[in-house]
Amino acid sequence: MILARQRDVPLDKDASARFLPWLIAFMVYLATLALAAAIAVSNVAQAWDSGLAGKLTVQVPPSPPPSAGDSGRGQTARVDAVLDALRETPGVRSAEQLSQQEMARLLEPWLGAAAGSADLPLPALIAVEVVPARAPELASLQRRLDRAAAGTRVDDHQRTLGRLLEVARTLQLLAVLVVALVGAAAVVTVVFVTRTGLSIHRNVIELLHLIGAQDAYVARQFQRHALRLGLTGGLIGLALGAATLWALARWVGQEAGAVVPELTLSQPQWLSLLAVPLAATLVAMLTARITVLRTLARLS
Amino acid sequence: MRSRVEESGLVRFDQVSFNYGPNAPVLRDVTFHLPPGSFHFVLGASGAGKSSLLQLMYLWQKPTSGRISLFGRDVAQLTRADKALMRRRIGVVFQDFRLLDHLSARENVALPLRVAGRYTSGLDEHVRELLAWVGLGDYLDALPPTLSGGQQQRVAIARAVIARPSLLLADEPTGNVDDRIALRLLYLFEELNKMGTTVVIATHNENLIERLGHPTIRLTGGDSRHPAIAHPPVLPAADA
Ligand SMILES: Nc1ncnc2c1ncn2[C@@H]1O[C@H](COP(=O)(O)OP(=O)(O)OP(=O)(O)O)[C@@H](O)[C@H]1O
Ligand SMILES: [Mg+2]
Numbered sequence: 001m002i003l004a005r006q007r008d009v010p011l012d013k014d015a016s017a018r019f020l021p022w023l024i025a026f027m028v029y030l031a032t033l034a035l036a037a038a039i040a041v042s043n044v045a046q047a048w049d050s051g052l053a054g055k056l057t058v059q060v061p062p063s064p065p066p067s068a069g070d071s072g073r074g075q076t077a078r079v080d081a082v083l084d085a086l087r088e089t090p091g092v093r094s095a096e097q098l099s100q101q102e103m104a105r106l107l108e109p110w111l112g113a114a115a116g117s118a119d120l121p122l123p124a125l126i127a128v129e130v131v132p133a134r135a136p137e138l139a140s141l142q143r144r145l146d147r148a149a150a151g152t153r154v155d156d157h158q159r160t161l162g163r164l165l166e167v168a169r170t171l172q173l174l175a176v177l178v179v180a181l182v183g184a185a186a187v188v189t190v191v192f193v194t195r196t197g198l199s200i201h202r203n204v205i206e207l208l209h210l211i212g213a214q215d216a217y218v219a220r221q222f223q224r225h226a227l228r229l230g231l232t233g234g235l236i237g238l239a240l241g242a243a244t245l246w247a248l249a250r251w252v253g254q255e256a257g258a259v260v261p262e263l264t265l266s267q268p269q270w271l272s273l274l275a276v277p278l279a280a281t282l283v284a285m286l287t288a289r290i291t292v293l294r295t296l297a298r299l300s
Numbered sequence: 301m302r303s304r305v306e307e308s309g310l311v312r313f314d315q316v317s318f319n320y321g322p323n324a325p326v327l328r329d330v331t332f333h334l335p336p337g338s339f340h341f342v343l344g345a346s347g348a349g350k351s352s353l354l355q356l357m358y359l360w361q362k363p364t365s366g367r368i369s370l371f372g373r374d375v376a377q378l379t380r381a382d383k384a385l386m387r388r389r390i391g392v393v394f395q396d397f398r399l400l401d402h403l404s405a406r407e408n409v410a411l412p413l414r415v416a417g418r419y420t421s422g423l424d425e426h427v428r429e430l431l432a433w434v435g436l437g438d439y440l441d442a443l444p445p446t447l448s449g450g451q452q453q454r455v456a457i458a459r460a461v462i463a464r465p466s467l468l469l470a471d472e473p474t475g476n477v478d479d480r481i482a483l484r485l486l487y488l489f490e491e492l493n494k495m496g497t498t499v500v501i502a503t504h505n506e507n508l509i510e511r512l513g514h515p516t517i518r519l520t521g522g523d524s525r526h527p528a529i530a531h532p533p534v535l536p537a538a539d540a
Binding site: 006007008010013203204206207208209210211212213214215217296297299 | 358360380381384385387388392394398400402403407411412414415416459
């Protein structure tokens with residue numbers, strides 16, 4: 001087994017063998033959390049996106065604006081006119097008015113029990129589903145519905161959704177930035193640790209060269225060291241990260257469920273977090289190898 | 301037909317001068333060539349430049365001027381990778397042993413095989429036999445710091461010969477052992493020589509040299525005012 005191989009360069013007694021795993025653990029911890037946050041946010045954005053695809057909301061105001069000519073018509077008649085207009089529109093699959101109870105349920109978190117009272121001047125809401133491929137053009141639909149009942153508004157949620165997706169993208173960018181910074185810090189640390197190791201063990205490395213070792217042989221010694229430290233640190237960091245995420249998910253589930261949309265990860269997404277310590281180990285190994293080869297090549 | 305190596309010598313120095321810095325000349329105009337299968341002593345007072353001469357031969361130092369060729373190749377032309385491969389054919393007993401303190405005697409001796417990718421557990425038997433032969437059969441797993449100077453020296457010798465080198469360079473290989481063991485070690489070198497290894501031993505022990513009667517490269521001078529020169533400039537090259 002590689003981990004049990006004889007160590008020609010006694011790196012495991014260096015100070016680096018003690019502190020590097022913890023440093024890597026900390027970095028992997030940060031990267032794991034950042035990545036999990038990015039994944040969760042993109043899950044939410046996607047859920048909103050697909051949930052709202054093909055859906056429009058039409059608002060019919062409770063009473064027409066004073067300028068409009070159709071004063072006197074009741075709300076019910078106005079809503080029926082809009083519903084008729086909608087159902088005649090090609091590409092509209094269905095159009096249903098939200099019932100009083102549904103409206104009350106939606107408003108309750110903001111208005112409390114008053115939401116149920118019938119004398120609040122609420123607009124009527126119509127949920128419209130369209131066939132995405134044949135969706136009616138928004139501006140002309142808006143004009144037609146305004147003719148049916150003045151003041152009617154069509155909302156395809158794109159503005160809200162766009163802003164949400166923007167937030168999600170910013171968070172993802174931030175996560176990438178965190179991962180990149182942490183990765184760069186890891187590379188610099190491993191370069192430093194490797195150079196230190198090369199100078200601490202200069203005599204041993206000289207001897208290896210004197211008896212015919214290629215630079216790659218020496219590099220392998222450092223690579224194996226980096227592999228051991230990287231894996232140890234990476235797994236510690238991942239374990240701490242997973243524990244944090246699990247605690248967070250539980251807290252979100254219990255306390256904040258109503259306010260924050262679900263921030264949970266799917267099973268493959270949990271697995272993809274495994275890639276973080278593995279990537280860290282790979283980066284550490286490659287960095288150690290390149291550092292050794294470049295340093296030794298300068299010697300001749 | 302004679303090979304290039306046989307014609308020009310396994311080790312060939314042409315007008316080689318060497319200094320550690322501008323003010324420390326060590327060797328001046330050293331010219332000699334050692335045929336394959338030969339056995340030579342390098343003799344000189346302390347500080348005369350014996351170790352420096354060997355360092356040039358095992359590619360640890362570069363000549364300040366002049367030309368060195370080994371195994372028929374000009375060493376100035378070798379890449380780092382070439383040098384590593386060439387060093388696998390050269391066994392060296394260093395004056396200061398250079399054992400790895402964290403490895404056992406057995407692991408130290410096996411190191412040249414491992415480095416060359418030739419080590420298999422079957423070879424462990426050879427390693428043990430060789431250590432037993434130099435009188436260290438009871439110290440296979442001892443770490444060098446727990447061994448006496450003479451014991452360390454014998455581990456170093458075993459390491460130098462384990463891979464059956466074509467060229468063996470030994471720097472004071474008997475400096476730390478009594479005469480009985482010294483003779484036994486020299487016998488080992490002679491046996492290797494009989495099997496074809498070219499041997500060069502640096503020493504200031506004239507006794508030893510008389511006893512074995514091999515040709516000698518003498519270094520005289522060797523302080524900063526009088527850099528060492530070799531006497532005689534051994535055997536003019538066949539093609540010169
Ligand atoms: N690394 C070095 N830097 C500068 N000068 C050196 C170095 N090594 C050796 N010298 C000098 O080179 C000269 C030759 O040294 P060298 O070690 O080759 O002598 P030697 O013949 O092997 O001596 P000894 O018999 O004591 O081992 C000495 O004057 C020494 O001071
Ligand atoms: Mg010396």
